[in-house]
């Protein structure tokens with residue numbers, strides 16, 4: 001069993017995919033080929049925003065958004081404490097300070113009460129300007145943007161949506177990557193919509209920010225690539241990856257997104273009452289980047305992981321270390337008591353094999369193994 005079976009996915013679309021890749025190679029238009037523009041158009045249309053600007057990866061996408069807003073020295077950006085490192089890393093990369101915020105125990109996403117408390121704390125200290133909230137759609141479920149927008153609006157802050165894991169998810173009919181003032185995603189192979197290497201994209205309705213991002217991602221270009229009006233970076237999605245994504249996108253919206261809901265239901269059936277299964281809020285749809293359950297203790301979680309491993313069933317701990325404990329952020333001196341939930345989660349969560357090509361038998365096998373284990377240990 002694979003944690004995420006990209007080989008099966010390739011087999012399901014092999015001949016089309018080979019043809020798409022060959023078409024790029026035969027034309028040798030590796031950078032800025034027509035597939036890049038076509039992909040941007042299709043993704044913007046799907047998400048329901050005016051602009052999609054593709055770039056080299058999901059980390060750059062976040063950084064480009066912060067650059068477009070001119071966020072830097074003296075600014076505070078509020079980031080969930082329970083996420084992938086990149087969500088906090090980019091804040092430091094532009095010279096701003098990441099203020100980590102505890103998360104909800106049920107959804108793993110930003111806790112809006114904790115967000116308000118942290119904003120008030122920063123404003124009381126008066127050293128930093130509260131500039132933006134960087135919300136993450138963890139494991140595929142969108143964060144609570146109605147509340148986040150309300151809090152951000154009250155404090156005159158922008159909202160950046162990190163949809164690296166959430167592409168394909170939605171709240172009501174509003175899709176992930178349309179929920180922030182700027183939203184981003186990643187096409188890293190293991191993400192819900194992944195390419196065959198690295199890739200990312202930025203989404204926004206704002207013309208001015210979109211223009212700035214198109215400039216920043218090609219060396220701060222002005223009228224042309226050789227007219228450079230600002231310091232930028234080199235962050236492009238190449239044509240091969242765009243061709244791969246165009247082919248995968250059809251499969252993604254046509255079948256995979258529906259199938260992952262089914263696989264999640266199979267898991268729910270097996271594991272309900274055994275461990276804590278994922279909680280998806282009413283009206284919210286996850287793209288199921290991960291299927292993550294909670295055990296009562298670290299010992300039981302580690303034990304289950306060990307047992308699965310012995311039976312050649314891969315599982316993973318996302319994330320072993322909350323952001324405030326990462327050495328890279330130590331200079332900021334966070335207060336442990338602000339992060340009780342994320343600390344607990346880091347000790348009790350386990351992500352199980354999950355992808356649209358998983359069979360019901362495989363899910364049953366994993367479920368039965370955890371249920372048997374639970375009888376003895378939980």
Ligand SMILES: *Cc1c(COP(=O)(O)O)cnc(C)c1O
Pocket residue numbers: 057058059060083084086087136162164165186187188198199200
């Ligand atoms: C993967 C990921 C990123 C970074 O994406 P890359 O394409 O790997 O740079 C950022 N944020 C979150 C939440 C992610 O899961």
